[in-house]
Amino acid sequence: MKTIDLRSDTVTKPTPEMLVAMTSAPLGDDVYGDDPTVNELEKLASEMLGKEDALLLPTGTMGNLIAVMAHTTPGQEIILEVNSHIYLYEVAGIARLAGVQARTISGNRGEMMPSDIEKAIRPDDIHFPETGLICLENTHNMAGGRVIPLENMKEIQELAKEHQLPVHLDGARIFNAAAYLNIDVKEIAATVDSAMFCLSKGLSSPVGSMLVGTCEFIEKARKLRKMLGGGMRQAGVLAACGLVSLRQMTEQLPTDHHNAAAMVESLYETGLFEVSIDNTHTNIINARLTVDGWTAPKFVGAMRENGVLANARNEEVIRFVTHKDVTLEDIREAVIRISHILKA
Ligand code: TLP
Numbered sequence: 001m002k003t004i005d006l007r008s009d010t011v012t013k014p015t016p017e018m019l020v021a022m023t024s025a026p027l028g029d030d031v032y033g034d035d036p037t038v039n040e041l042e043k044l045a046s047e048m049l050g051k052e053d054a055l056l057l058p059t060g061t062m063g064n065l066i067a068v069m070a071h072t073t074p075g076q077e078i079i080l081e082v083n084s085h086i087y088l089y090e091v092a093g094i095a096r097l098a099g100v101q102a103r104t105i106s107g108n109r110g111e112m113m114p115s116d117i118e119k120a121i122r123p124d125d126i127h128f129p130e131t132g133l134i135c136l137e138n139t140h141n142m143a144g145g146r147v148i149p150l151e152n153m154k155e156i157q158e159l160a161k162e163h164q165l166p167v168h169l170d171g172a173r174i175f176n177a178a179a180y181l182n183i184d185v186k187e188i189a190a191t192v193d194s195a196m197f198c199l200s201k202g203l204s205s206p207v208g209s210m211l212v213g214t215c216e217f218i219e220k221a222r223k224l225r226k227m228l229g230g231g232m233r234q235a236g237v238l239a240a241c242g243l244v245s246l247r248q249m250t251e252q253l254p255t256d257h258h259n260a261a262a263m264v265e266s267l268y269e270t271g272l273f274e275v276s277i278d279n280t281h282t283n284i285i286n287a288r289l290t291v292d293g294w295t296a297p298k299f300v301g302a303m304r305e306n307g308v309l310a311n312a313r314n315e316e317v318i319r320f321v322t323h324k325d326v327t328l329e330d331i332r333e334a335v336i337r338i339s340h341i342l343k344a
Pocket residue numbers: 007008009010058059060061062085086089137139140141170172173198200209
């Protein structure tokens with residue numbers, strides 16, 4: 001029985017082009033700044049995102065942490081959405097390592113209202129910490145890969161400018177957002193001061209994320225990356241894959257989105273899940289199990305026994321993620337296996 005892995009787009013294997021590119025990439029020592037393949041990737045990423053400079057990092061988590069550290073000073077407060085990845089899933093690195101306090105705002109499916117942000121910006125008062133940064137996330141993971149509208153990001157940008165605050169985007173899946181909106185990724189990046197995006201998710205690289213921003217910001221970030229132990233040497237073997245990601249793999253994302261929409265429809269037809277086609281913008285599906293006697297973790301265990309892998313969000317919701325290593329046929333097969341479990 002073939003295993004159908006819908007746990008995350010992080011499970012994607014490198015493409016054959018990546019494996020070839022790794023073996024032929026010119027290499028150097030990136031801590032000395034002389035790995036030509038890393039330099040080429042950083043140049044391409046900054047051009048594609050429309051920012052002055054870029055930095056290759058091992059993970060998105062490190063990219064977000066470094067962005068927070070570079071934009072703030074310890075003791076400040078940062079504003080972020082209550083279900084954001086930085087707040088929920090990055091091991092409180094912002095508290096422990098950046099030394100900042102999180103001020104969370106409840107969004108509407110990941111989207112923060114500018115008026116709520118404005119209320120959270122601290123006025124000058126001897127008792128208060130200083131607000132140092134606003135963080136956004138697009139696509140929004142916990143909101144089921146929902147795309148935050150560009151208009152909302154522009155309004156937040158205006159507000160941040162009025163208060164002289166920087167804005168950082170956790171754009172782990174920024175290319176999915178751009179594909180959904182059918183716009184150049186530059187348009188999204190133009191609404192923020194810095195952005196992190198992942199090469200290792202739908203873009204299929206084995207390892208790697210990028211941070212983009214001004215030259216001054218990236219210079220600071222480079223030093224912080226070294227401090228955190230992320231200064232890699234012949235990182236060109238990874239950058240070679242990243243170049244394939246940026247040149248070829250963004251074309252895969254509309255297929256992943258189409259497959260997710262097809263899966264939502266099939267899950268809906270089983271009558272066993274609450275799913276929303278309107279909220280499934282990209283490659284992430286939040287499916288609420290509506291069968292008595294089953295919890296999401298228990299069901300995830302039963303799916304595993306039937307060769308379908310997914311993650312439970314909580315007691316009720318299961319997350320499925322589509323990506324290049326699952327085909328439409330795999331998805332149809334997964335839903336057949338799922339309905340068999342529940343009907344048995
Ligand atoms: N998300 C992973 C898990 O950590 C949950 C996943 O499978 O979705 N920002 C966002 C929005 C993310 O979804 C992730 C990874 C990250 C940052 C962190 O990236 P990595 O895993 O490279 O540290």
